[in-house]
Amino acid sequence: MNMHSYIEIVSEQIRCRRAKQMILEELEGHIEDQKLDYMADGMNAAEAEEEAVRQMGDPVETGMYMLRYLGSFPVVVLTLLVGVFLALLIRTVLGQRNRLGFLLGLAAVLFLSVQVVWYIGMNAGVFPVTEAYMPFYTQGGANLCVTYFYAGILLSIYRNSSVVKNER
Known part of the structure; x- marks a missing residue:
């Protein structure tokens, strides 16, 4: 799974419109940082992105956690x-x-x-x-x-x- 599809699945779980964009940018930043670390360790860009996304866990579970976290x-x-x-x-x-x-x-x-x-x-x-x-x-x-x-x-x-x- 690539970063954009992962972030899209997570975004479907978040209902708070005001916080959604900020959370998704933060999530993308974390994936990018991890990707750069993997590339520094010798992986190519595609492998590094895939491994960084895999390390983030299940996108639905991540989105549901954000939903609980952002509850009122x-x-x-x-x-x-x-x-x-x-x-x-x-x-x-x-x-x-x-x-x-x-x-x-x-x-x-x-x-x-x-x-x-x-x-x-x-x-x-x-x-x-x-x-x-x-x-x-x-x-x-x-x-x-x-x-x-x-x-x-x-x-x-x-x-x-x-x-x-x-x-x-």
């Missing part, structure tokens, strides 16, 4: 959980009587909220696709350090919420 249930559950979490953070910040704690908490909650809304909107196809991350969900990198920094600020604000030095 996990998105709804994750959005609800993050919404409840952000609502609790906002409630904590609004209950803060210290002006500095209120302002730092508000900045941290706004930072996390914007990141969450952008990530979910990007994955839903509302915002353009950029290099974004979901706080507490995406792993690795400096973004994780920044997220935990803001989480530390929010935990400190919660812990010291009864300390009043000046009213807001």
Whole structure:
């Protein structure tokens, strides 16, 4: 089976129109990379493409996995959980009587909220696709350090919420 027929079979399984083209381009890129690796090992172009496609597995199974992965249930559950979490953070910040704690908490909650809304909107196809991350969900990198920094600020604000030095 060649790359184009493989990608065509996978594309028949994906229902999300907004993500379909991006997924197919990504899949084609992976096959091309693997093909180039096989060609570097001494295979000719046709053999390398066939082996790269074979390594990708069954196209129907791959497409069905993409369908499950792009389903709406996990998105709804994750959005609800993050919404409840952000609502609790906002409630904590609004209950803060210290002006500095209120302002730092508000900045941290706004930072996390914007990141969450952008990530979910990007994955839903509302915002353009950029290099974004979901706080507490995406792993690795400096973004994780920044997220935990803001989480530390929010935990400190919660812990010291009864300390009043000046009213807001």
